[in-house]
Amino acid sequence: MDARSEDLHVVNRVKALLGEEGYAQAFAPIEEASGLPNAAYWSPEWLALERERVFQRSWVFAGAEAEIPEPGDMKPVEIAGAPLIIIRDQEGAVRCVHNVCRHRGARLLREPCNRSSITCPYHAWNYGLDGRLRARPHFSGPDKIDRFENGGGEKLDLVAARAETWNGCIFVNLSGDAEALEDWLAPLLRRTKGYDLSSIRWAGKLDFEVRANWKLVYENYMEGYHVFALHPKLLKFAPMNVRWSGEWDAHVFYNDYVFPELQEGRGDSLPHYPGLSEDDARRGLWSLCFPHFAVEVFPDQFTVLVSYPVAPDLTREELHIFLIGEAAICDEHRNAREAVFSMWDDLNREDLGVLELLQQGRLSPAYDGGRLSPHWEGPTHQFGRLLIEKIIST
Template structure:
C-alpha cells in the first residue's frame, strides 16, 4: 500500500478526533478509539507496519535443543518456521513451499529435513532445496547439491539470538539487535544475563486485543484492585508510572521484602550488588518484548496478535544457572511458575472486559490518569506513528 493511501486509511479508521487524541497532551488525551481494537484492517496495518518491521521474539533457543528441532510461528501475520540446523545455528524461514505455496511445518517437531506435505519437495535444515520427486516426469527426481537458488530455496528471515532468546525481523531492515536492546541493557548493567537459562514457558489465549496486554502491563494503577498478592508484595506507594526512552518503556521499584517467586529461594544473578537484591525492573521493547528482571530471574511476557480480539500470550521464565533445570530447585521453580500463572490470569480477566467494553458506542477512549497512564498513552501514539511511518 502506498504511504498516502495508508495515511488516508488511518484517518478513516481512527477518525480525525481519534487521531488527534493520540497526539494530545496526557491531561486532555484519551486512549485509542475502539476501531483500533476491533478492526481487521487496523490489525493488518499493525502486522505489516509494526510487527514485520521490528525485532520480534520468536521463542527460546532451549525450545529447539537438537539439530533438526523446528517450530512454526506466526509473526506479523506471516507463517514462519524457526529451525536449528545441523551446524547448531538457529535460522528462521518463511514457512511456505516454493512450489504451490503450502505451509510446510504445522507443529513443533524434530526432522532431518523439511518435506512439503503436498508434492514432497524436500528442503535441508538450511532452507536449501534438495530434491523434487517426479517434477520432471514420472519416476524422475531432480536433485540439487547446492540448493535451488533464489527462486527455489526457502526464503530466509533475518534472525539473531541474544542469551537464549531468538529474535526475527521479517522486513530485514530493523536497526541492529544490539542497538534495539541497548536501552534495556543500559539500565541493567549489574545483571549478568549470560547466566540465565530457560526454565519453561506458560501459554495463554486471551480474548482481547494485543495492545491491551501492554497498556495494562505498563500501568501500576490497577494493581491494588486486581492483584491481591502482588499488592502486598509491592504496595502502591513504592510505584511510579515508568517512562519511555526511545522505543523502550521502563519501570521499577524497590520492594520491602523478597518472597517466593520474587527473589526468595532461588539463586540471584552472580555478583549482583546488594542494592539490586530487592529491586524489580520491567521493560517493554516495542512492540512486544516485555521483560521483567528480578534478582533471580528474567521473565518475558510476549503477545502475538491472532485476530483483533484474540491474542496468544507466551510467558517465558529464565532463571539463574542450574536453578532453571536442577531437581534441587524444583519446588521454588514450580512456585514461581504458579505465581506468574495466577498473576497473568488476574490480568487476563480484566483484559477481556476491556475488549468487551470497546464494543460500546458510549466509549470514546476514556480519560487517562496523568499520574499513572502517560506511558500507556504514549504506547498508543507510538503505534499510530509506526503505522503511519513511510
C-alpha cells in the same frame, strides 16, 4: 506509487480508521488526551496495518533457543500473520524460513519436531535444514528425481527471514531492514547493566489465550495503577507507595520499584544473578521493547512476556521464564521453580478477566478512549502514540 504519496496514503488510512479526533488524541498532552479509539481494538483493517507496518518491520520475539536445542529441531511460529519455521541447523545455528512450500504453497510444518530435512506433505519436495531445495521426486516424470547439490536458487529454496539470537532469545525481523538487534535492545540493556544477563537459563513457558486485543495486554502491563484492585499478593510484595508510572526512553518503556522483602516466586529461594548489588537485590523492574518484547526482572529471574495478535479480539500470550544459572533449572530447585511458574500463572489469570472486559467495553459507542490518569497512565497513552508513529513512519 512514489514514497511521498505512499506516506500520505498511510496517514489517510490511519485517519480514516481512527477518525481525525481519535488520531489527534494520540498526540494531545496526557491531561487532555484519551486512549486510542475503539476501532484500533476491533477493526481487521487496523490489525492489518499493525501487522504490515509494525510487526513486519520490527524485531519480534520468536521463541527461546532452548525450545530447539539440537540440530534438526524445528518449530512452527507465526509472526505478523506469516507462518514461519525456526530451525537449529546442522552447524548449531538458528535459522528462520517461511513455512511455505515453493511449489504449490502448502504449509510445511504443523508441529515442533526433529528432522534431518523438511519434506513437503503434498508432492514431497525436500529441503535441507538450511532451507535449500534438495530433491523433487517425479517432478520431471515418473520415477525421475531432480536433485540439487547446491540448492535450487532464489525461486526454489525456502524463503529465509532475518533471525538473530540474544542470551537464549530468538528474534525475527520480517522486513529485514530493522536496526541492528543490539541497538534495538540498547535502552533495555542500559537499564539492566547491574544484571549479568549471560547467566539466564530457560526454565519453560506458560501459554495463555486472551480474548482481547494485543495492545490491551501491554497497556495493562505498563501501569501499576490497577495492582491494588486486582493483585492482592503482588500488592503485598510491592505496595502502591513504592510504585510510579515508569517512562519511555525512545521505543523502550521502563518501570521499577524497590520491594520490602522477598516473596515465594519472587526471589526467595532460587539463585540470584551473580554479583548483584544490594539495591538491585531489592528491585523489581519491567520493560517493554516496542512493540511486543516485554520483560520482568527480579533478583532470581528474567521473565519474557510476549503477545501475538491472532485477530482484533484474540491474542496468544506466552511467558518464557528464564532463571539464573544452570543449577536453577536442575532437579534440586524443582519446587522453587514451580513456585515461580504458579506465581506467574496466578498473576496473569488475575488480569485475563479484566482484559476481556476492556475488549467488550470497546464495542460501546459511548466509549471514546476514556480519561487517563496523568499520574499513572502517561506511558500507556504514549504507547498509542508510538504505535501510530511507527505505522505512518517511512
